[in-house]
Amino acid sequence: MSKSVALHTLGCKLNFSETSSIGRLLEQDGFVKKDFDEVADVYVINTCSVTENADKECRYLVRRIQSKAPEAMVVITGCYAQLKPKEIAEIPGVDLVLGAAEKFNIVQHLKEISKGDATKICSCDIEDVNTFTASYSQNDRTRTFLKVQDGCDYNCSFCTIPMARGKSRSDSIESVLNSVQQLAASGVKEVVLTGINLGDYGKGYTGGKKHEESFFNLIQELDNVEGIERYRISSIEPNLLTNDIIEFVSNSKRFMPHFHIPLQSGSNKILGMMRRRYKRELYAERVGLIKTLMPHCCIGVDVIVGFPGETEEDFKETFDFLHSLDISYLHVFTYSERDNTHALTLQPVVPINIRNERNKQLRNLSYQKMQYFTQQHIGEARKVLFERNSRNNMMEGYTDNYIKITTPYNAEWVNNITTWTI
CATH class of the missing domain: 3.40.50.12160 (Methylthiotransferase, N-terminal domain)
Structure with missing residues (x-):
């Protein structure tokens, strides 16, 4: 049995x-x-x-x-x-x-x-983890998450991921293309490229052979694969999101106008304490270029509130910076202490109730940003990929620029790209 x-x-x-x-x-x-x-x-x-x-x-x-x-x-x-x-x-x-x-x-x-x-x-020992195993989700939803990179060589002061996942390593372009062709043959319409530090793609060993490739090389190759109609880039560090990548996406038929770019803080003081590899000025530059080339592009942002040493002034700087940026939504994380991280040594600790209050303020800002972004596109005809899942006889799908559409269930629309007036 x-x-x-x-x-x-x-x-x-x-x-x-x-x-x-x-x-x-x-x-x-x-x-x-x-x-x-x-x-x-x-x-x-x-x-x-x-x-x-x-x-x-x-x-x-x-x-x-x-x-x-x-x-x-x-x-x-x-x-x-x-x-x-x-x-x-x-x-x-x-x-x-x-x-x-x-x-x-x-x-x-x-x-x-x-x-x-x-x-x-x-x-x-995490130092001994140096191999890459390809993986992807399938048959779970219309969108497939394809892992192309794992691990991280960065050492952000709040993060345990390098200790949990090891050094940065990647699949080869040849192997990724093979996986994508299999997914296309199985009927998958949208592939989301995922990794721990996706923009660092290129370092690694496949089949015992070392390869040095870049994320830009990868997306150029993927754009030519027949059968996959949509790609999304799950999350990419602002210092690794090059002008070449942004310009390529703006001209691509398959890569969607949607970026998710971690910020973590809008205060340069806090970014330094977090050991991030950029300043807010570079972040604003990236957002500015994206919106110049793709005014309709959806931009998501990760941000952490309540990091040790974050004063009211630092938080206000973050809030005002996010408010000023032409972004679409926020993923807000309340800082939580993690063992064996440098952030544990930083002072003063922000009280939990203040962390939670700051989280609430940014979630409200996120709601307003998404409402404003959606309203800008009311009346436009955009392409929507509807998913298999249905609840209460309703179905959901996302436009190319990541606006969620909910409508009564229609079996003919499942896993098909439909033109929809927002």
């Missing part, structure tokens, strides 16, 4: 693509995929550790599994598993902890353990 597996993702789009690939490995070994709310023989949780909440959510999910399927095997992988394997192993009900180098060896590890054994930790 076939065993069943249920998978759950915490965190970023990169994790989403990896969970999907882990699921395919298990299905190839004979596992039947189930929904996470169903009873299964094996549960896999792919964790994030960017915020404290991700850690808490992992513990909550394990408790839920214990109550509904106490005999099931529980596997924890992802960033939290790499950073704190012993802490995870002590959570009652966890059977297997897989670090960064072992997540794609899950089939073999499951064959070597039984329920009731002592929790097995399969992890290694």
Whole structure:
């Protein structure tokens, strides 16, 4: 009788693509995929550790599994598993902890353990993680997340990702093109390129061979692949978003007019304390060029509030800077302390209630920005790709420039690009 597996993702789009690939490995070994709310023989949780909440959510999910399927095997992988394997192993009900180098060896590890054994930790020093494993999400939604880069060589003072994912490394252009051709053949219409530091694409080893390529080289090649109608760039650092990339996207038929560019702070003082590799002036320059070449382009921004040392004046500088920029929406993160980061040594610490209040102010600004951006395009006919998922007989899709459209469900529109008047 076939065993069943249920998978759950915490965190970023990169994790989403990896969970999907882990699921395919298990299905190839004979596992039947189930929904996470169903009873299964094996549960896999792919964790994030960017915020404290991700850690808490992992513990909550394990408790839920214990109550509904106490005999099931529980596997924890992802960033939290790499950073704190012993802490995870002590959570009652966890059977297997897989670090960064072992997540794609899950089939073999499951064959070597039984329920009731002592929790097995399969992890290694993050310095030893130097291989790249291609992964992409499929059959989960109309848009596919394709991992082309992993790891990060930056050392931002608030971030644990280099400790969880290792050094920057990438897939080869040849291998990426092969994956994209497979996705096109399976009917995928939109591919979102993902990575930990996507603009750093190019460093890496594939099949034991070193390659040096650039993100600009990659997008030029991808633009020629027949069958994929849309590409999006998930998130790219402002110092790595070159004029060449912006100009290329502005002239491309397949790359959508949509950028997500992390800012983190609009104060140069705070950016320096965060060890970011740019100043606000460069960020404004990038936004200005994008909007000059593509006035209709959607621009999303990551920003952190409540970083140690952030005064009211620093926050006001960030708020005013964001208010002045022609951007479309914000992803607002409340700073949370992470072990083994330089930011823990910085003073003064911003009280939690003030962090939360600043988060609320920026979320309100984000709402206003998105409303204004959408209103600018009212009456325009734009291309929308509608997704498979439907709720209450409604369906959702996104325009080329990332405006969400909700409409009554129509099966003929699913995974098809439709001209829509906003």
